[in-house]
Amino acid sequence: MGVRGLTSYIAQRAEIYLKPYELHSTALVIDGDNLACNLYKDVTGCYSAFGGDYDDFYRAVLQFFQVLDECSIRPYVLMDGGYEERKLQTVGKRLRGKISVIKKINPNASITLFPLHLKEVFVDAVKDCGVPIMRCVFEADDELAALARKLNCPVLSYDSDFYIHNVKYIPLITLTVKVLTKQVKQHSKPKDTQDLRRAQAKHMEKRTKANKILGGIQTPAPATVPAKPGKTYKYLDCCIYRVEHLCGRGTLSAEKLPLFAALLGNDYIARSAFRNFFSAGMGKAGRSKKLKQQQRRIRVTLQWLRGETAESALAKVLSRLKKSQRDSLVAQVNAAIEGYSNELCHAYDFFEDHYENAFPYFEPVSEEEQSDEEDPLGLDDDSSDADGAEEEGEQQEENENKPAPGENEAKSNSEEDEEEPEGGPELEVEDKTLLFPQWFLDKLYPGHLSRFFVDLLHLRKYINNPQIEHFPHHDSNELALPILNYVFALLHNVEGSKTEPRVNGEGVVLPIEYTYLTRAVRVTNVRYHKMPIEKPLAYTFVPSAPDARHLRAVFESKVPHAKTEQLFAQLERLPEDLRLYFLAIVYWLHRSEHCDLLHLHALLLCLVVLRTIDVTIPAEREVKSFHRRFGKILKQERAVRDKEAAEGIKRGVKPSLLDLPVPERMAHVPKSDCYLVQERLLPHFHMQEIFKKKFDLYSTTVLHAFAEFQAVVYQLNGLNSLLDHPLPSPRMNQLYCGAFLYNLYDLLRNRPDVRYHVEHYLLSDSQLMFDFYCYLFDWCADFIPSWKQTEVDQAALKVQQKKRFKKERQAARKAAAASASTETADPNADMLRAPVEDPEPEDDFFDLNNKFCALKVA
Helix, strand or coil, X not given: CCCCCHHHHHHHCHHHHCEEEEECCEEXXXXXXXXXXXXXXXXXXXXXXXXXXXXXXXXXXXXXXXXXXXXXXXXXXXXCCCCCHHHHHHHHHHHHHHHHHHHCCCCCCCCCCCCCCHHHHHHHHHHHCCCCEEECCCCCHHHHHHHHHHHCCCEXXXXXXXXXXXXXXXXXXXXEEEEEEEECCCCCCCCCCCCCCHHHHHHHHHHHHHCCCCCCCECCCCCCCCCCCCCEEEEEEEEEEXXXXXXXXXXXXXXXXXXXXXXXXXXXXCHHHHHHHHHHHCCCCCCCCCCCHHHHHHHHHHHHHHCCCHHHHHHHHHHCCCHHHHHHHHHHHHHHHHHHHCCCCHHHHHHHHHCCCCCCCCCCCCHHHHHHHHCCCCHHHHHHHHHHHHHHHCCCCCCCCCCCCCXXXXXXXXXXXXXXXXXXXXXXXXXXXXXXXXXXXXXXXXXXXXXXXXXXXXXXXXXXCCCCCCCCCCCHHHHHHHHHHHHXXXXXXXXXXXXCCCECCXXXXXXXXXXXXXXXXXXXXXXXXXXXXXXXXXXXXXXXXXXXXHHHHHHHHHCHHHCHHHHHHHHHHCCHHHHHHHXXXXXXXXXXXXXXXXXXHHHHHHHHHHHHCCCCXXXXXXXXXXXXXXXXXXXXXXXXXXXXXXXXXXXXXXXXXXXXXXXXXXXXXXXHHHHHHHHHHHHHHCCCCHHHHCHHHCCHHHHHHHHHHHHHHHXXXXXXXXXXXXXXXXXXXXXXXXXXXHHHHHHHCCCCCHHHHHHHHHCCCCHHHHHHHHHHHHHHHCCCCHHHHHHHHHHHHHHHHHHHHHHHHHHHHHHHHHHHHHCCCCCCHHHHCCCCCCCCCCCCCCCCCCCCHHHCCC
16 A cells, blocks of 8 residues: 655654664565565566566576575565455556556656566466465455564565554665675674664665665575684675654554554545645644655654544544545544454465475564563654754655555555444454455465456456557457456356346346456546456356366357367477467467567567576576676587588487477477577567667557467466466466567568578577477467468568569679679770660560551560
8 A cells, every 4th residue: 555755754764763684594474566566677677668578587586585595584475466445446546657658658768567477477486486475365465464473573575554564574675685694693782773874874765766676686606614713694684674663652652553654645545635634733843845745744743643642633633534534534544453453364374284384483572572662762863863864865756656666566455344442342353355255265375366366256347457558459458358258257157156147126137247447549548348248158167176178168269260179189289388378379369460470480489499598508688798608618619510510510400309209309409509599699688779769669569469469378377277277377487578579570570581580590500499499380380360371471472572673683783893894995895795684674665656666676
């Protein structure tokens, strides 16, 4: 949700509110959505304008958790679920903002746009690291706080909500992802009782202004012998925050924190609602021209709450609100209090049941932490130091009026409950999981289902976040709507608990439908569509044992020309991890108006390269770093192959591999092939330099077809997950790289013979890779629609003829110039010179007005 302006306020006063902390040998609860967005932003940068570089992002996630493991940190990752209904207004506003950004996209801009498969790739990487992960039903904030309190460990996130939660909080911006080593000292201060130095505080403030979270993950270097004898430990440098640091001695109690957060404004109540309260109650306090309005509001609110009780403060605020807003504020404060004291934790039970030795670190509350509650920092120190902070750091241009990085995945608070007076019985926390059937939770908790399943089942809504696409066209997800409609029909036609249609007051049966929120065509706006269930399902849906024929039914009804029986029979010829991906390719080729065979060639090349090279040799995307690391190997291997070529020795496939099917040969691709092929292709992984000068050459029409393909893969994988994975889910980090795909398409668009160019230029150093590329294209050729095949052949023929004529004319001019230079300066030489034949001879001219023209002798 985010408390507006509080992140900036804490960053400007880091010496007061934050303390240095050595993170090691402990449990750590991680906000998965927040970490994923911030990692992607730091890793990809401007390349997000091409639809998503999942390969780089996947490696960054692996490196991050490897660093945590090096410091003996046990992470627990929680992912957000669906949206709550009270959040939908905020979701609509943010959707319009994202549409506006994408409409004016510039590849050189610093704005990061999160691709469609971001969270799925993150979940795959976390599972590959063996880290416990769980997807919550709704927002994960309360679950994060409850799990952290149970384990008495910190929460890692970059969300200002945790500044008012009763947990130990490590802002992600303070974490240095570099392993440090220190000797154990017998008489040392506790690791979080030292004060933050002024230089460290200024450094954090600068990073907050730049909105830069992770400056670069540095993997641990090889272990070295310590200079001095003694026991050592490895740790990560960061800062930690406790809510006692904000409260102060007897000035701001924990009961006032929810009201404090509401007064600053959040996603559920607008800041303008408190305009009357601030102008009448505290209008004359703290008029500093050097402070922004929100920063003044925070300081004034803290000072005002110092002399009020929780009840009197709430009564005074309500007296200045409109009657229609009072109930909302009271319910919101009560919900925040529930989250503050919530001990119901589904994540703890899930991790304990599904992971062996799930909680190796379980720390009791230490004496230092108890003393912090008894002797917290005084607010008077804040007031005295604030003036100095105003002179130096209050002019920052922090994004106070927009959500923190990662909050594009909207946050929401707990459900509303009835208010009870202070001193009465504890507030009963509503268990939101009771809104969903158990079979659904069993599929959701492990992360098998995406978050949109919660919206479809609970709200009957689907919020379509647009990708990088061409705005005059319909949204890219419209191509995959039949698959989404089928998923919705399955969710509401479960065997034994089918959803019954409603009947209105006039006796008319209302259809079972959901609302589809997406962008409008050409304009920056959101449109709403009602999508009813079109027809009954062909097969029953039993969640415990789903029928895999539902996947086939989508193709039979929505892609009738794809020869469904032959298609599913031919899937056996493909590797298991590619079958669902190629089903998406066939669906996309038949239903998309904007894709052609060049898009298909680019997808297949990208697949072959990522799936083969990145798993065979160390992944390196920088050209200089690649040559620095592997320059000697490249030079030696190139010399060997040049010598073989000079001797007439042709390299081919080893005889021992000829008996294997082509897909199985890919496990035997030599490293030398990978190094040489990667050297040729490495420049194509980066944005073209021409875009830095003429970014109008950047084509969203090319990207629109790739965006449609991503949407098809996303929805088809969702259906596959709901059916308990009859086919393995595609690993997008081994299949899709947006910048590489765009450059490949741009490279191949003017090639008359794409296969010839791939064989002799792109994959000329690896016969095995080229054979696999041809094998995949020939598999797809049986299912390519005839209208696409003919159109591409005609275009290639025109290009080929034009190039042939051009070469013939150039050859004729060169021959004429060469003969002119060798002849003597004879005045009659032109008469003796043989005429140059025109490559395109003109037809003989017949003059109809001359009766002797027909007697002309050729």
